[in-house]
Amino acid sequence: MISLPLFSLLTDVNVLAQHGPTDVPITGLTLDSREAGPGVAFCALRGTANDGHKFIEGAVEKGLAAVICEELPAVLNPATAYVLVADSAEALGHVAAAFHGHPSRQLTLVGVTGTNGKTTCATLLHKLLRELGYHAGLLSTVQNQIDEEVIPSTHTTPDAIRLNALLARMVAAGCTHSCMEVSSHAVAQHRVTGLRFAGGMFTNLTHDHLDYHGTFDNYLKAKKGFFDALPKTAFALTNADDKRGPVMLQNTVARRATYSLRGSADFRAKLVANEVHGLHLEIEGREILFRLIGVFNAYNLLAVYGAAVLMGEEPTEVLTILSGLTTAPGRFEPVVSAKQAITGIIDYAHTPDALENVLQTLHEIRQPSQHIITVVGCGGNRDAAKRPVMANLAARLSNNVILTSDNPRFEDPAEILAQMEAGVTAPDSAKVQTVPDRRAAIEAAVRLAGPHDIVLVAGKGHENYQEIRGVKSPFDDKLVLAEIFAELNK
Numbered sequence: 001m002i003s004l005p006l007f008s009l010l011t012d013v014n015v016l017a018q019h020g021p022t023d024v025p026i027t028g029l030t031l032d033s034r035e036a037g038p039g040v041a042f043c044a045l046r047g048t049a050n051d052g053h054k055f056i057e058g059a060v061e062k063g064l065a066a067v068i069c070e071e072l073p074a075v076l077n078p079a080t081a082y083v084l085v086a087d088s089a090e091a092l093g094h095v096a097a098a099f100h101g102h103p104s105r106q107l108t109l110v111g112v113t114g115t116n117g118k119t120t121c122a123t124l125l126h127k128l129l130r131e132l133g134y135h136a137g138l139l140s141t142v143q144n145q146i147d148e149e150v151i152p153s154t155h156t157t158p159d160a161i162r163l164n165a166l167l168a169r170m171v172a173a174g175c176t177h178s179c180m181e182v183s184s185h186a187v188a189q190h191r192v193t194g195l196r197f198a199g200g201m202f203t204n205l206t207h208d209h210l211d212y213h214g215t216f217d218n219y220l221k222a223k224k225g226f227f228d229a230l231p232k233t234a235f236a237l238t239n240a241d242d243k244r245g246p247v248m249l250q251n252t253v254a255r256r257a258t259y260s261l262r263g264s265a266d267f268r269a270k271l272v273a274n275e276v277h278g279l280h281l282e283i284e285g286r287e288i289l290f291r292l293i294g295v296f297n298a299y300n301l302l303a304v305y306g307a308a309v310l311m312g313e314e315p316t317e318v319l320t321i322l323s324g325l326t327t328a329p330g331r332f333e334p335v336v337s338a339k340q341a342i343t344g345i346i347d348y349a350h351t352p353d354a355l356e357n358v359l360q361t362l363h364e365i366r367q368p369s370q371h372i373i374t375v376v377g378c379g380g381n382r383d384a385a386k387r388p389v390m391a392n393l394a395a396r397l398s399n400n401v402i403l404t405s406d407n408p409r410f411e412d413p414a415e416i417l418a419q420m421e422a423g424v425t426a427p428d429s430a431k432v433q434t435v436p437d438r439r440a441a442i443e444a445a446v447r448l449a450g451p452h453d454i455v456l457v458a459g460k461g462h463e464n465y466q467e468i469r470g471v472k473s474p475f476d477d478k479l480v481l482a483e484i485f486a487e488l489n490k
């Protein structure tokens with residue numbers, strides 16, 4: 001069990017005032033008063049729905065060792081230590097890192113940020129490092145991993161306490177490397193504050209999460225904040241072809257590097273062909289066939305190649321391994337109905353840009369006679385502005401579209417669907433149907449498909465649930481589509 005005196009956790013924290021014992025032993029950390037107890041330090045955070053400060057007194061009654069907060073309660077308990085800080089979330093980042101012995105300092109830790117492609121890049125880099133012979137960890141939307149051991153993930157980037165605990169488990173298991181996704185929420189909420197990164201990668205920036213960040217500019221600032229905080233020893237690798245790529249590195253002190261498919265950059269690739277069975281790229285004068293599909297994946301592969309080289313790996317060996325790697329779960333994953341010769345594609349496209357890329361890719365690799373039938377929805381209690389845009393794109397770039405539900409959460413599915421329908425223009429409206437039940441929607445798409453057609457089921461990728469009013473019921477697009485295909489084959 002960990003037991004450390006409070007003062008030893010505060011080395012990197014800007015403490016404004018302190019009350020009570022400073023050497024009290026801390027045996028646990030929490031950001032949730034419901035987990036308070038003896039030996040625990042509770043960090044009060046101001047969230048979107050609640051303010052942790054409201055729960056301080058209740059937590060102290062459970063025998064807390066310490067409280068870290070931005071505002072002291074009216075009455076202080078003499079047996080409890082109170083640490084006043086300007087920003088509790090920032091303080092928690094440092095405290096969590098110290099509590100777990102700064103595991104990031106014992107790892108070559110690489111973070112990936114951007115709107116789309118984080119999971120793909122982090123997963124590819126992890127697979128690559130494993131094949132290079134390293135013990136390596138992964139923190140991703142799909143799952144966390146210590147070598148091949150899978151630990152379920154709840155967030156793209158866990159909170160600072162869970163995050164440092166996971167990194168410490170990686171160190172204890174002998175990992176030398178770790179790859180992680182850094183979401184914009186994570187940067188804004190200081191989940192990654194206190195970590196020492198060996199490198200940062202930027203994929204791209206397009207429309208998402210404006211519900212949380214308010215404006216596109218704030219969203220950009222959150223992502224950029226990750227690069228601003230990188231140390232001099234780290235590399236900062238950006239996509240030179242993305243409009244916001246250069247801005248990301250504007251103020252970083254890290255070693256800058258760029259990748260591009262279009263112009264000059266430190267890491268360059270040329271697209272030779274984008275086909276059903278993979279990408280054909282020219283990198284460093286070599287022509288290589290990769291198993292991933294779609295130009296967007298050429299960017300992901302190039303970014304991972306660049307990162308590996310910046311980490312000191314041998315370029316030829318890296319390219320050879322990358323050429324054999326397969327996609328991350330639920331990212332452009334095929335499900336084929338042999339008898340009807342229908343190709344199903346499961347993809348996690350849940351932003352306008354991702355959906356456009358995936359549909360564009362299908363146009364590039366299909367035969368002209370193959371129709372594209374798209375099933376898509378938009379999540380509830382998330383960015384509403386993307387709903388009409390995604391429906392519009394789906395309708396423009398598909399022969400038929402079935403609009404359906406994707407984790408309505410606490411919203412009315414009919415209302416979300418009405419907002420999506422509003423984005424469909426009159427000439428396209430005949431192609432579009434609305435089927436709120438996701439299974440029925442996938443069935444409808446398969447019924448519309450003729451031999452050799454393509455059914456794209458977008459938005460949920462690897463997710464194995466449908467979340468309705470706080471309840472997650474089992475639902476897996478890949479399994480459902482396979483079941484519907486099997487029914488047809490009977």
Ligand SMILES: CC(=O)N[C@H]1[C@@H](OP(=O)(O)OP(=O)(O)OC[C@H]2O[C@@H](n3ccc(=O)[nH]c3=O)[C@H](O)[C@@H]2O)O[C@H](CO)[C@@H](O)[C@@H]1O[C@H](C)C(=O)N[C@@H](C)C(=O)N[C@H](CCC(=O)O)C(=O)O
Binds near residue numbers: 034044157184185186
């Ligand atoms: C919008 C958001 O990021 N919310 C996160 C946030 O919750 P919140 O701000 O709603 O918390 P709150 O309920 O207002 O409570 C504030 C504080 O009071 C505490 N509290 C609350 C009640 C109580 O009785 N006692 C108590 O101490 C809470 O533990 C919390 O620390 O802090 C929680 C604890 O860390 C997170 O679990 C929660 O993630 C929610 C579940 C979530 O869905 N987050 C998504 C949007 C998210 O983070 N997504 C990104 C990826 C997005 C992407 O890249 O596509 C991710 O990294 O996963």
Ligand SMILES: Nc1ncnc2c1ncn2[C@@H]1O[C@H](COP(=O)(O)OP(=O)(O)OP(=O)(O)O)[C@@H](O)[C@H]1O
Binds near residue numbers: 141347
């Ligand atoms: N480099 C890219 N550029 C644009 N779109 C991409 C790129 N890579 C993947 N996509 C699309 O975005 C979807 C999500 O990809 P991925 O899961 O790798 O992104 P992510 O950034 O991890 O997403 P999240 O924010 O949900 O964690 C994919 O299913 C694909 O449709």
Ligand SMILES: N[C@H](CCC[C@H](N)C(=O)O)C(=O)O
Binds near residue numbers: 141378406407459
């Ligand atoms: N990481 C993304 C996941 C969206 C996936 C989609 N299926 C949804 O539920 O909206 C988010 O939190 O916005």
Ligand SMILES: [Mg+2]
Binds near residue numbers: 118119140142156
């Ligand atoms: Mg992800």
